Amino acid sequence: MPSFISLSIFWLSAFLVLLTTTEQSLAQSAYADHQYTSEDIEAGSRVYIAECALCHQRSGSGVDGVDLRLGQFRRALSDNDLREVITTGVSNGRMPGLDLRQDELDGIVAYIRAGFDPSGIAVKVGDAARGQMLFEGEGQCSTCHRVHGRGPYLAPDLSDIGVVRTAAALQRTLLEPSSALLPINRPVRAVTRDGQTIQGRRLNEDTYTVQLIDSEERLRSLIKSDLVEYEVSETPTMEPTTLSSDEVADLIGYLLTLGGLR
Ligand code: HEC
Ligand code: HEC
CATH class of the missing domain: 2.30.30 (SH3 type barrels.)
Structure with a gap:
């Protein structure tokens, strides 16, 4: 084989390796600041066993009306609400406030959001009220989507989206709409x-x-x-969001409140 061909094959494969690695790290970085790391979840599982399992049990369902593993609380809670519940306690001390470090708090929240699964995905969930403002304002979601009888029919009605999709699925739709395109909805x-x-x-x-x-x-x-x-068309009409990771977390917080009790 003439050497210039093998040389160009070498450069070509080097280029392809470079291309795939940049693509992978790009894809990872798009998600990185939207979710907790597996180290957070792992660390959180240990703090949970030490500090919470006494009352909530290892299963997370030890307290009536609350299932931490399934993310069922008495009211819709953002990640910050969870941190606040843990540090200040609830119900006049039936759950006493705990004095934990920031990384321990983040860990427990991550562990709860991952559904108690150390190999799971824990998506950050922000503030529902701010999310609703973004949905109707800057995010322009309501120019296509309908919620509780308001808005156009251009895109799926999202009134029940919080009960049919997980936080992880919602995040994927917002970051990569093409991954969520349903075959019929084209x-x-x-x-x-x-x-x-x-x-x-x-x-x-x-x-x-x-x-x-x-x-x-x-x-x-x-x-x-x-x-x-x-x-x-094979391409979705919804563009990947350009909102910040905190804003996406707020939107997810809002979408999770849609559809009955959580
Ligand atoms: C001494 C027992 C006890 C311990 C320890 C405890 N909890 Fe609770 N927790 C409760 C009780 C009781 C409730 C339900 C309060 C109520 O009825 O509103 C509760 C409620 C909650 C709620 C739901 C709040 C809501 O608004 O729905 C969350 C979230 C929670 N606990 C998380 C934790 C976490 C995380 C830990 C460990 C860091 C923990 N708890 C430790 C007793 C405890
Ligand atoms: C230009 C119109 C348009 C805009 C703007 C838009 N979407 Fe969409 N969206 C769509 C369409 C069309 C689909 C359906 C894709 C499919 O399933 O084929 C969709 C799908 C979704 C889904 C998935 C529904 C499901 O059943 O899983 C969610 C969640 C969603 N959009 C949220 C949002 C949010 C939040 C915003 C604002 C940041 C937004 N959309 C902005 C058109 C839009």
């Missing part, structure tokens, strides 16, 4: 025989017809044999 574009172009979001499709919500928010049912063009 943007579609159709051109009818009389030259009308219809764009919208597919709700249902069978061999002969397709149902969609068009850009004027009307429910449409189209007969495929009447169409001269019909395209289903």
Whole structure:
């Protein structure tokens, strides 16, 4: 083999190695400050056994109405609320406040958010009220999404999202919407025989017809044999968020409150 070819193969593979490692570390760094590390979770499990298991049990369900492993509290709690409950106590001392170091507090919160699973993912959960302001304001989520009867039909209704998705799934959707694209929920574009172009979001499709919500928010049912063009887009209409990691945590905190009691 002429040496210049093997040399270029060498450079090519070196370049590919470089490319994949940068891609991997990019993907990791996109998530890194959005969640607790496995060391946090591990450390938290030890503090939990020492300080909390006496009342809450190792299972996390030892106190009535509270299941720490499942993230079921009496009210929706952000990570900061959890730290506050632990340091100041609740119910007039039935749970006394504990004087813990910051890293111990972070560890316990991480362990609770990971569902008591040391190899699990513990996503940061911020303040629901701030999250709602972002949702309706700067984040522009309500320009596409509907919640409790308010907002357009351009994107899935999120009124129940807090009971059907975990914090980790919500985080993935916000950081990488393409990973969460449901096959049916795709943007579609159709051109009818009389030259009308219809764009919208597919709700249902069978061999002969397709149902969609068009850009004027009307429910449409189209007969495929009447169409001269019909395209289903593979790219989601939702962009990866440009909000900061704290703001994403606040949004997750808000989304988790949607849909009944938590
Ligand atoms: C002495 C017993 C005791 C210990 C120790 C204890 N708790 Fe509790 N905890 C309780 C009781 C009792 C409640 C329920 C209070 C109520 O009825 O509102 C509670 C409630 C909670 C809640 C739910 C608050 C809410 O608003 O829903 C959380 C979260 C919690 N505990 C976390 C912890 C963690 C984490 C630790 C360890 C750092 C811990 N607790 C240690 C007794 C204890
Ligand atoms: C341009 C319109 C648009 C905007 C703006 C938008 N989304 Fe979306 N979003 C969508 C669409 C479309 C989907 C459905 C993707 C799919 O399932 O195919 C979606 C999906 C989601 C889902 C997943 C739903 C599920 O069932 O898992 C969540 C959660 C979500 N969006 C939250 C948000 C939040 C929070 C914001 C604001 C930061 C936002 N979206 C902004 C269009 C939008």
